[in-house]
Amino acid sequence: MSDAALPAAGMLGGCTVRKADPAARFVLRGTAEVAAGASFGVALPSRLNRAEASDPRAALKLGPDEWLLIAADAAGDIPTAALQAQMEAALAALPHSLVDVSHRQMALLVEGPGAALTLNAAVPLDLSVEAFPVGMATRTIFEKAEIVLWRQGAEAFRIEVWRSFAPYVQALLAAVQAENEAAA
Amino acid sequence: MLLIRCPYCEMDRPELEFRYGGEAHVARPVNPMAESDESWAEFLYMRTNPKGLHAERWRHTSGCGRFFNAIRHTVTDRFVVTYKAGEPRPEVKP
Amino acid sequence: MTSFRTAQGGRIDRARTLRFTFDGQSYTGHPGDTLASALIANGVHLMGRSFKYHRPRGPIAAGAEEPNALVGVGRGGRYTPNLRATQVELYDGLVAESQNRWPSLAMDVGEVNDLVPAGVFASGFYYKTFMNPPSAWKDLYEPIIRRAAGLGKAPEQPDPDHYSHRYAFCDVLVVGAGAAGLSAALAAGRAGARVILADEQPDLGGSLLSDASATIDGLPAAEWAAKAAAELAGLANVTVLTRTQCFGAYAQNFFGLAQRLTDHMPVPDPKAARERLWKVRTREVVLATGAIERPLVFPENDRPGVMLASAARTYLNRFGAKPGARAVIFTACDSGYGAAVDLARGGVEIAAIVDMRSEANGPGIDAARAANLPVRTGAVVTGVKGRLRATGVEVGTIASNGLVNPAGQLSCDLVLMAGGWTPSVHLYSQMRGKVRFDAERQIYVPGDRASNEHSVGACGGSFGLADALAQGVAAGTAAAKACGKGATETAVPGVAGEILPRGGYQGAVPHHRDVRKVKAFVDFQNDVTAKDIKLAVREGFRSIEHVKRYTTTGMATDQGKTSNMNGLAIAAETMGKAIPEVGLTTFRPPYTPVTFGTFAGHSRGDLFDPIRRTPSHAWAQARGAAFEDVGMWKRAWYFPKPGETMHAAVERECKAVRASVGLFDASTLGKIEVVGPDAAEFMNRLYTNPWTKLEPGRCRYGLMLNEAGFVMDDGVIGRLAPDRFHVTTTTGGAPRVLAHMEDYLQTEFPELKVWLTSTTEQWAVIAVQGPKAREVIAPLVEGIDLSPAAMPHMSVRLGTICGVPTRLFRVSFTGELGFEINVPAEHGPAVWEAVWKAGEAHGMVPYGTETMHVLRAEKGYIIVGQETDGTVTPNDLGLDWAIGKAKPDFVGKRSLARPDMAKPDRKQLVGLMTSDAGVVLEEGAQITAEAAPVQGRPALGHVTSAYASPTLGRSIAMALVSGGRARIGETLYVPMPSGAIAVTVTEPIFFDKAGSRLDV
Structure with missing residues (x-):
């Protein structure tokens, strides 16, 4: 009877957690004009807490004047310096801040029918598709760590987390996955 | 756990994402060196501590990162309204 | 033993027999039994001893409200005390024991408490009996009371189980799955609302499961409940949580639910969590928590x-x-x-x-x-x-x-x-609902609706089955509608054959017996009698909250479930008042006890906190490093060779750095990139130092104050470009400094065009310190002229090391020639390894934070948080040189001009030399002018740092001492339990005062 109305066995814990491929990352700060002229390869979103993605590039608006730019170009061919130079050149006339944070953080991909349920062990946000639609991206809390959570699909989330917090996030997700599988 | 409306995100978000920042509308004097010891001490240390509506600073630290202001009732703990930094304190009824 | 099991009927599986023990005695029961029901079926009622008088007790209830039958269940680390036998589901092999008795339940020595003269254990006996002499409380009375008056004992082994948490969100939370709750959940669920239905029992139905006479829609009550449960299980938008106690209501429709997942299983799946804490936020809540018989x-x-x-x-x-x-x-x-x-x-x-x-x-x-x-x-x-x-x-x-x-x-x-019946208004009350007194029935019922709340059925004061069903349907429908859901209407089920529970009584029942000699209990769990409450009122307690605390009625885990109204009625009658004039005590959460494990959830063991490790952690671990916790970081503390003591390792590491070269992991230092056209102006305002004229490529020691003028952080700051600074902070101060900077930038200086980005984890920082430092790194570096003229002390260059981009700082926290190699974190391990290989020929040693501390202390470099405590100014530390005096303003500047900041008796940083060079002072020890401290005279200060200095071959210490700089040369004392230690006050710098070792 317990948990009767939750997704059936196999579905419940049904999610995978894996590390995303390395990527170049930048934090861009400045006005809407800066965002418009960033020349990053994907339009920067104007709405707060939203992501724009066009593989392999993505831009997440995390604050009113703050974008996290992710360039997940093919491994071994990550154009960090070239991208930075290209954007600095495009933005030379506008006050802004562009900082390379490629190695500051890493990404975990949580995917599957049980993704939201698994994340909700530690994330205090309503992760129903109505409340947290596809394309939403925001900084939030993961138990005792801070993360950026981006919903890439109905059952697909990307977690961006500072590298030293990543083992904690991974271990906690693994513990929750195991519990959910046992419950199912 | 309270829900706090972030005026920048325009969403109700869980209290865990926020940090309290003390009383609002306590502006740092433009020229501190021109302040008397008394007025400087007043600025540094004296706060209203009301029973009732209180204007206070919050920061959506693990969210959009912005400081904003809120009117909160210190007895019921209810947030009456939140507003962006720099905006005047709104008139609200208790 | 006579069996009290009926021949047929009930919701137990008679085909299967379960064996269990209670106080070592073996019994049998069936699936579906609780421990209490199985014992009763075996003719056993004696299940516990009371709290104070050790009176023999049996269960008075069959559910969560049970005050008497508290038992300990399980073995070893799984032992759980204070469980209500009425809620413990029976499983094969269950082991339970009674509590608060010795040597046995039937023969309890503590029962003498019941025979002592009347009055000894009356209201407030703690306060009256154990007052004198005061010294006896701690050593004599308290230990005896704690042993004699108590609940179960805490388990002595670590809990082997794990516990889970889950945030959940819904339109309608329904608490309680009796008639009212089931019909509410059906109505809201059918209407399409996101529903969570929680009930503390393993089966849905509440009192319907015990009802042998009423029918609903023509079905026996329990059958109707089963049908409703089946329908709910089939609704995708409804989550049914059984064995789940909603234990508390919190602000803005936030509810705490404790779900028992495995306690009913003889051999739980070790992967499964034992309990789960649900943190539920709902838009509407239907309270269908029923009523408790008085x-x-x-x-x-x-x-x-x-x-x-x-x-x-x-x-x-x-x-x-x-x-x-x-x-x-x-x-x-x-x-x-x-x-x-x-x-x-x-x-x-x-x-x-x-x-x-x-x-x-x-x-x-x-x-x-x-x-x-x-x-x-x-x-x-x-x-x-x-x-x-x-x-x-x-x-x-x-x-x-x-x-x-x-x-x-x-x-x-x-x-x-x-x-009669008392509505369970606990959650309503916790939602800040104001209960209303129903004078006709003499009970409290919910008054005006609390926020988005619907109290239905018995908890709303309607004790009839038909009413409960009708109210449930109405509330479920209304709640769904309030959430914009109303697709399907639900008809109210019809009821036949119920006997409405009219009537009731509150207070002490009249009797003819000698009141001095009898005990009539109001609060069974806390052993409070009618007499106790009357006594409290006679002794002057008028507020019901005071009566509660003085008598202990309605306290502890029970929170007055069965006792509240009777206690209140007796107090009111004694005061000669009506019940509502006396008031009502607060219903505190949790409704039933929640285990510590449930609250802790995953936050235990390795997941208690994030454990942050640097890129070179694995290398240090492989070298046998000892680690220390600094904030959430694990930092290499020292690198002992086999058999080497910490003292010996640190001495060896210190000497090697001074003589040749050492390798140190500085990755944990906070880093903030300050970028924008107004970056220098921002730095001018946030740090005491002047930044405008610092040229790109140069570094400066930065000192940060709070607005009150006290030191809050420091670090070396490099200017990379006119509009870009690489700021470092203390390891522990990184988040605080960034928040402080953001605060001023956003709220006081929003006109400045500058932005802050944390880069702490972007960079692995490899410190190479010692006279041979340049020689070690030179072969690895490309594109940077390392010569002293081209790259002087306190400079930063961009270039390449081992083929990866680096920000190379020439800085020193040791007093020796030093470099801090910043490389993108992923490259950290490889560059570290390369530097190590290059250094081996030069006798390089890895060193840890302890050696770092000693070396910096020899040089008199402060550590914020060790030499400072939030009350220390730059002048106190002798850091006036770091203040840009020409700047019109910076955070803290005005405060430094306050008269108190210039007092000559402020505590100032000095060095201390013990007269016995071998004695190392204790950090935190107090400093006095006299060898024998005078009572009432404040200490002059305290020791902030103390080490055995390998370089000096003697102990050194730093201290904050009142008027310390004027005392240089004086002898002061550090009084310790073994006697005062004489010290000479010195300057707080012990080695290479001229700094000649830096300029090489």
Whole structure:
């Protein structure tokens, strides 16, 4: 009877957690004009807490004047310096801040029918598709760590987390996955 | 756990994402060196501590990162309204 | 042993037999039993000893409200004390024991407490008895009381289970799955709302599971409940949580739910969490938490075999366990008759129904008479015979003047109490709902709606089944509609055959016996009698909250579930007031106890906190490093060789750095990139130092104050470009400094065009320190001229090391030539390894934070948080040189001009040299002018840092001492338990005062 109305066995814990491929990352700060002229390869979103993605590039608006730019170009061919130079050149006339944070953080991909349920062990946000639609991206809390959570699909989330917090996030997700599988 | 409306995100978000920042509308004097010891001490240390509506600073630290202001009732703990930094304190009824 | 199991009926699986033990004795039961029902089926009522008097007790209830039958269940680390036997689901192999008794439950030495003269254990006995002498409290009274008066014992081994948390969100939370809750969940669920239905029982149905007479839509009540449960299970938008106690309501419709996942299993899946804490945020909440039957307060009402009428009904109807062979039903409410009829039908002989009311009529009494059950009206039970089990009752009649006359005795082994019903308004009250007093029924019911709340059925004061179903449907529909859901309407089910529970009684039952010699219990769990409450009022307590605390009624885990109204009525009567004038005590969460494990969730062991490790952590670990925790970071502390002590390792590391070169992981330092056209102006305002003229490629030691003028952080800051600074902070200060900077930038200086980005984890920082540092790194570096002229002390260059981009700083926290190699974190391990290889030929050693501390102390470099404590100014530290005096303003500047900041007796940083070079002072030790400290005279200061200095071959210390700089040369004392240590005050720099070793 317990948990009767939750997704059936196999579905419940049904999610995978894996590390995303390395990527170049930048934090861009400045006005809407800066965002418009960033020349990053994907339009920067104007709405707060939203992501724009066009593989392999993505831009997440995390604050009113703050974008996290992710360039997940093919491994071994990550154009960090070239991208930075290209954007600095495009933005030379506008006050802004562009900082390379490629190695500051890493990404975990949580995917599957049980993704939201698994994340909700530690994330205090309503992760129903109505409340947290596809394309939403925001900084939030993961138990005792801070993360950026981006919903890439109905059952697909990307977690961006500072590298030293990543083992904690991974271990906690693994513990929750195991519990959910046992419950199912 | 309270829900706090972030005026920048325009969403109700869980209290865990926020940090309290003390009383609002306590502006740092433009020229501190021109302040008397008394007025400087007043600025540094004296706060209203009301029973009732209180204007206070919050920061959506693990969210959009912005400081904003809120009117909160210190007895019921209810947030009456939140507003962006720099905006005047709104008139609200208790 | 006689079996009290019925021949048939009940919701137990008679085909399977479960074995269990209670206090070492083996028994059997069936799946579906609780520990309490299984014991009762075995004829066992004695399940515990009371808190204060150690009186023998049995269960009075069959559910969460049970105050007496508290047991310890399980073994070893899984042992859980204070569980209510009425809620413990039976499984094969269950091991349970009673509590608060010695040497055994039947023969408890503590029962002498029950025989001591009246008054000793009365209200406030703690305060009265144990007052003198004051010194005896801690050593004599408290340990005795703690051993004698207590609940279960805490498990002594670590809990092997794990516990989970989950945030959940819904449109409609329904608490309680009785008639009202089920119909509400069905209505809201059918309408399409996101529903969570929670009930603390393993099966949905609540009191319907114990109802043998009523039908709903033509089905027996329990069958209707099963049908409803099946429908709910099929609704994708409904989450059903059984074994789940909603234990508290918090702000803005936030609820805490504790779900028991494996406690009912003999061998739980080790992967499964034992319990889960649900943190539920809902838009609407339907409270269908029911009502609790009130005990009647008469002498010896606590004897095993005395129980609530509803509990007896549940044991019989739901569990097939006869609670006795011959019963007396003492009632003030029609529900007593329903119980009597059920028990008679179940084979229990009814000795009498004793109804306090002089005139009893209606369907209840009609049913009893139809079954030929003996009824006495206008009568009371005035006492219970028997000690370990009831053997009979004394009965009295109430005369027209209200006095009670003895009317003989009846033998029985079961006494039922039916005092009416108290709505469970706990959650409503916690939602800041204001309860209303229903004067006609003398009960508190929910008043105006609390935020988005619907109280339905018995918890709303409607005790009838038909009402509960109708209200549930209405509330479920309304709640769904409030969330914009209303697709399907639900019809109200029809009810037949119920006996409405009219009537009830609050307060002490009148009797004819000597009040000094009898105990009539109000609060069973806390051993509070009617007499205690009267005494408290007589002694002057008027506020019901004070009466509660003085008598302890309604406190602890029980929170007055069965006792509140009776206690209140007795207090009101003694004060000569009406009940609502006396008020009501607060219903504190949790409703039933929640384990620490549930609250802790995953936050234990390795997941208690994030453990942050640097890129070179694995290397250090492989080298046998000892680690220390700095904030959440694990930092290499020292690198002992096999068999080497910490002291020896640190001495070796220090000497190697001074003589040749050392390798140190500085990755944990906070880093903030300050970028924008106004970056220098921002730095001018946030740090004491001037930044405008610092050229790109140069570094400066930065000192950060808070607005009050006290040092809050420091670090080396490099200017990379006119509009870009690489700021470093202390390891622990990184988040604080960034928040402080953001605060000023956003709220005080929003006009500045500058932005802040944390880069702490972007960079692995490899510090190479010592005279050979340049030689070690030179072969690895490309594109940077390392010569002293091209790259002087306190400079930063961009280039390449080992083929990866680097920000190379020439800085020193050791007083030696030093470089800090910043490389992108992923490249950290490879570059570290390369530097290590290059350094081996030069005798390089890895060193840890302890050596770092010693080396910096030899040089008199402060550590924020060690030499400072939030009350220390730059001048106190001798850091006036770091203040840009020409700057018109910076955070903290005005405060430094306050008169108190210039007082000559401020505590100033100095060095201390012990007269015995081998004695290392204790950090934090106080410093006095006299070898024998004078009482009442404040200490002059304290030791902030103290080490054995390998370089100097003696101990050194730093200290904050009142007027310290003027005391240089003086002898002061550090009083310790073994005697005062004489010290000489010196300058706080012990080695290479000229700094010549830096300029090489």
